[in-house]
Amino acid sequence: MGSLQLKSIRKAFGTHEVLKGIDLDVKDGEFVIFVGPSGCGKSTLLRTIAGLEDVTSGSIRIDGQEVASVPPAKRGIAMVFQSYALYPHLTVKDNMGLGLKQAGTEKAEIDARVSKASGMLSLDPYLARRPAELSGGQRQRVAIGRAIVREPKLFLFDEPLSNLDAALRVQTRLEIAGLHRRLKATMIYVTHDQVEAMTLADKIVVLNAGAIEQVGSPMELYNKPANIFVAGFIGSPQMNFMPAEKLGDTSAKTLGIRPEHISLSRDSGDWKGKVIHVEHLGADTIVYLETEATGLLTVRLFGEHAYAPDDVVFAVPDRARLHRFDANDRAIG
Amino acid sequence: MSKARSAPLRAALIHLALIAYTLVALFPVFLTLVNSLKNRNAIFREPMSFPTPSTFSLIGYETVLNQGDFLGYFQNSLIVTVVSIALVLLTGAMAAFALSEYRFRGNTLMGLYLALGIMIPIRLGTVAILQGMVAAGLVNTLTSLILVYTAQGLPLAIFILSEFMRTVSDDLKNAGRIDGLSEYAIFFRLVLPLVRPAMATVAVFTMIPIWNDLWFPLILAPGEATKTVTLGAQMFIGQYVTNWNAVLAALSLAILPVMVLYVIFSRQLIRGITSGAVK
Numbered sequence: 001m002g003s004l005q006l007k008s009i010r011k012a013f014g015t016h017e018v019l020k021g022i023d024l025d026v027k028d029g030e031f032v033i034f035v036g037p038s039g040c041g042k043s044t045l046l047r048t049i050a051g052l053e054d055v056t057s058g059s060i061r062i063d064g065q066e067v068a069s070v071p072p073a074k075r076g077i078a079m080v081f082q083s084y085a086l087y088p089h090l091t092v093k094d095n096m097g098l099g100l101k102q103a104g105t106e107k108a109e110i111d112a113r114v115s116k117a118s119g120m121l122s123l124d125p126y127l128a129r130r131p132a133e134l135s136g137g138q139r140q141r142v143a144i145g146r147a148i149v150r151e152p153k154l155f156l157f158d159e160p161l162s163n164l165d166a167a168l169r170v171q172t173r174l175e176i177a178g179l180h181r182r183l184k185a186t187m188i189y190v191t192h193d194q195v196e197a198m199t200l201a202d203k204i205v206v207l208n209a210g211a212i213e214q215v216g217s218p219m220e221l222y223n224k225p226a227n228i229f230v231a232g233f234i235g236s237p238q239m240n241f242m243p244a245e246k247l248g249d250t251s252a253k254t255l256g257i258r259p260e261h262i263s264l265s266r267d268s269g270d271w272k273g274k275v276i277h278v279e280h281l282g283a284d285t286i287v288y289l290e291t292e293a294t295g296l297l298t299v300r301l302f303g304e305h306a307y308a309p310d311d312v313v314f315a316v317p318d319r320a321r322l323h324r325f326d327a328n329d330r331a332i333g
Numbered sequence: 334m335s336k337a338r339s340a341p342l343r344a345a346l347i348h349l350a351l352i353a354y355t356l357v358a359l360f361p362v363f364l365t366l367v368n369s370l371k372n373r374n375a376i377f378r379e380p381m382s383f384p385t386p387s388t389f390s391l392i393g394y395e396t397v398l399n400q401g402d403f404l405g406y407f408q409n410s411l412i413v414t415v416v417s418i419a420l421v422l423l424t425g426a427m428a429a430f431a432l433s434e435y436r437f438r439g440n441t442l443m444g445l446y447l448a449l450g451i452m453i454p455i456r457l458g459t460v461a462i463l464q465g466m467v468a469a470g471l472v473n474t475l476t477s478l479i480l481v482y483t484a485q486g487l488p489l490a491i492f493i494l495s496e497f498m499r500t501v502s503d504d505l506k507n508a509g510r511i512d513g514l515s516e517y518a519i520f521f522r523l524v525l526p527l528v529r530p531a532m533a534t535v536a537v538f539t540m541i542p543i544w545n546d547l548w549f550p551l552i553l554a555p556g557e558a559t560k561t562v563t564l565g566a567q568m569f570i571g572q573y574v575t576n577w578n579a580v581l582a583a584l585s586l587a588i589l590p591v592m593v594l595y596v597i598f599s600r601q602l603i604r605g606i607t608s609g610a611v612k
Contacts, residue, residue, distance in 0.1 A: 052507050073513030085504035089526055102513035146512075158504075 002063060002076070002153030002186035003028045004049065009058035011044055018044050020210040022058070026188065026203075031180050033189045033197040035233070036207035042190045043158060045207070049188065050079050050156050063153055073102070075154075078147035082159040084139040086131040086146075092118075093127040096146045110149075117148040120179070137168040144176070148183070157189040161196060173199060194234055198222075206230050228329040231256050237286060242294040244324070252324035252332055259286070259300035261321035264307070269314025273297060278307050289315060362588065369393050369581035376577055393578030396569070397586065400579070402557070406565035411590060413475055413561060414543045417482035421539050422532055424483070425490030426498075430520050432491070433498040434506070444495065450488030455481065456548060466553055473556040481549050486539040493538075497531035498524060533598040540598075544591045562587045 004026040011019040018041045026032050034042040047053040049060060051072035060068050067075045078099075086095050096117060097110045118124050121141045131139055140160060147155055160176070161169045177200055180187055191197055197204050198218045206213040206221065206229070214226040218234075225231035231239045237259045244252040264287065273291030285305040289297040297315055307313065324332040367383060368376045375388035384390075397403050432444045455462075462481060463472075471477040501524050509519045525532070550564040566583035569576040 047507075050507075050511060052510060072507075072511045077511065079508070079511050081504035081508060083502055083504045085502060085508035087505070087508075087523065089522075098514075099512035146508075150512075 004154060004186065004188070005059075005061040005064075006045075006049070007059040007061075009045070009048060009060065010056045011041075011048055011053060012056045018210050019048070019055075022210075022212060024205060024212065024215070026186060029184050029186055031187045031189065031200060031202045032205060033191060033201035033203070034205045034207055035191055035194055035197045036213075037233070038192060040207040041210040042192075042207045046079075046156055046158055046188065046190045049154070050077055051075050073099070076152050077154045077156055078150040078152040079156040079158065080140075080143045080147050080160045082162050084131070084136075084143045084163070086139055086142055088131055091128055091130055092123060092134070092142050092145075095131065095142055096149045099146065099150050113149045113151070114145075117145040120148065120182070121145050121175070136164055137172060140164060140172060141175070144179070148179070153186065155185055155187040157187065159191055160189075161191070161193070176200065194236065198234070204234075206233060208233075224331070225323065226331055228254060228256070228325050231323055231325075231331070237298045237300060239323070240294070240297050242297075246293060249324070253327045254325040254329070256323035256325065257317050257321060259298040260302075261318040262297070262299045263316045263318075264299055264301065264305075265314045265316055266311075267314065269316040271297065271315040271317075273313060273315060275307050275309050275311040275313060277309060280304065287313075289313065291315060365581050365584050365588075369578070369585040371578075373578055376581075390578070393576075393580075393582030394586075396576060396579040397582045401560075401565060401568060403562075403565060403583070403586070405558070406560050406562045407586075407590065409475060409559055410544060410561040410563070410587075413478045413482065414540055414591075414594075416475075416479050417486060417543050418536050418539050420479065420483040421486035421490050422536060425487050425535065426494050426525060426528070426532065427520070428487070428491050429494035429498050430524060433495045444491075447491045448488055450484075451492060455485045459548070459552060463552055471553075473554050473559050475554065475559055477553045478549055478559075478561075481553065482539075482543045482546075486535075486543070489538060490535045493535055494528060494531055497528045501527050533600075537595060537598050540591065540594055544587075 004024070006022050006024040009019055009022040010017065022045060024032075034045060036042045044053060048055050051067065051070065055068055058068070059066055062075060062077070087098065090098065093114055096114045100110045100113065114127075115124075118127055121144060123138070123141055123145055126134060126138060126142075131142065134142065140163070143160070157176070161172055164172060173196060176187075176189075180200075189196075189200060201218055203215060204218055204221055205215050208229050213233075214221060214230045216224075221230060221234045225234060228241065232241070235258055239256045239258050240262075242255045242257075244250070244255045247255060249255060271289075271291045271293045273289035273294075275287055276290050276296075277288040279286040282304070283302070285301045285303070285307070287299045287301065287305070287307050289299060291297050299315060326332050364380065368380060370384045370390070370393075371388045372390035372392060375382075375384070375390075379388075382388075428447060432440060432447075466472050466477045471480070505523055506519050509523050514522070545563060546561075547563045547567070550559075550561045551567075554560070555564065562583065566580055566587065569579040569583065
């Protein structure tokens with residue numbers, strides 16, 4: 001139904017280059033997520049796919065068809081915005097149907113598609129209301145419904161959950177995941193929240209400063225980050241980085257180990273350190289250590305542990321899970 | 334205001350100041366209205382007093398309605414004001430939308446150029462305007478006034494409206510584009526309803542100087558058929574003799590239509606003035 005090929009997409013605002021040559025293949029039915037820090041160009045990339053921004057150079061193909069100079073409405077895409085962007089003067093039903101109405105679809109067909117989408121999203125009781133009379137979660141469901149009704153080749157989501165509170169975010173995330181399974185549609189989703197990325201994506205695209213750092217499945221990125229940036233960006237709390245030299249490893253410049261791959265011992269271990277802060281989360285305990293060998297070290301222990309600041313402990317890393325990076329910050333091996 | 338934050342003395346002082354200002358602002362209106370209902374002697378003997386049965390007189394209103402074509406003057410004023418406001422709002426909003434929405438070469442420069450009119454009074458160009466109108470054969474037509482007033486109102490309209498249009502969510506406009514709305518549909522159906530309070534503000538600020546203007550009607554359209562109310566009222570003011578009853582009556586009548594228009598806009602206006610401050 002919808003595949004997407006991007007070839008050396010560049011986008012500059014004046015002299016400032018925001019996208020520096022993006023190549024990407026999205027297969028039919030894939031759920032692809034763009035993640036990256038603020039200002040990395042992920043939203044701009046999504047907007048160029050939508051046609052809301054022109055590309056400076058490069059080619060965008062949707063289903064094999066070049067669309068770089070096709071207006072947004074004719075690209076066969078639908079977009080869900082962070083701020084919902086519902087038409088304030090239209091009812092929920094008209095909000096969902098407007099795109100089809102503009103395209104000249106039969107009224108019966110519009111009604112059928114709207115009622116199908118509203119059934120899927122349990123919006124039936126609200127069809128006659130205006131956006132102002134809905135809660136945030138309901139508004140975002142209407143925005144998603146508006147996208148479904150268009151039956152697009154590509155769904156584009158621009159940080160759709162950022163404006164929702166934590167509980168609603170989880171619920172809406174599940175709904176989007178369910179929707180993807182049911183519609184088997186191609187979805188491209190932008191977020192800065194790596195939890196959303198890890199839980200929803202078939203494929204994650206990590207962007208930094210206008211370029212792709214790595215593309216892969218969530219577990220590939222977690223287990224085999226291509227460089228320090230990806231290693232630090234994926235996973236929470238962040239991976240610990242240590243200068244290899246200090247630990248007597250000359251084959252690499254930097255060593256990395258995830259907080260959950262370190263265990264603590266009161267008696268003996270590789271790195272001796274002093275506890276400086278402890279966060280008790282119930283399921284996890286996060287311990288911050290100041291070690292002589294490695295500097296500040298974050299350790300994530302499962303379950304409850306009774307460490308307190310100023311305790312002297314030993315950290316034991318899981319050697320098999322050690323990541324090694326060269327002088328250019330690239331992963332070794 | 335919450336109880337905790339209201340100091341009675343401060344509130345009293347604020348109200349005192351506001352009441353004083355209201356009195357000062359309303360005094361000329363009051364004087365005009367009261368004296369328009371008195372006979373000539375009473376106007377000069379006791380200008381401050383209310384009309385009594387012995388001084389009450391409608392002679393001013395009779396003169397105004399019988400002499401000259403005052404209904405026609407009203408009609409001229411209304412046509413000029415309403416059409417000018419409509420043109421200012423329509424073209425001003427369109428220009429503001431272009432300036433705030435599209436990136437193009439010279440955008441900032443164009444915005445500055447259009448805002449320049451706020452600082453330079455249009456009357457400086459009177460001679461050139463008159464020459465232009467003569468050349469175009471528009472002297473003694475309402476069209477000439479409408480054109481001048483539209484030009485006069487545009488700078489402020491563009492300045493205010495483009496600021497407001499910047500606050501309209503980009504996502505909303507983009508959603509419209511994805512749904513296949515044309516740029517015109519986005520402008521008329523999505524953006525304009527959202528800047529309605531600003532439109533009302535602009536309408537009021539545009540309306541009052543147009544309605545009260547004497548300068549351009551006197552120069553561009555002094556003919557009997559195109560006289561506006563303010564110009565019409567001048568015919569009772571002579572170099573040696575002034576028919577005060579008639580002048581005051583004409584001015585009292587002239588307040589009415591502008592009041593009606595103001596009431597129409599004012600509910601929107603209050604939202605317009607305050608909405609920028611809190612959000």
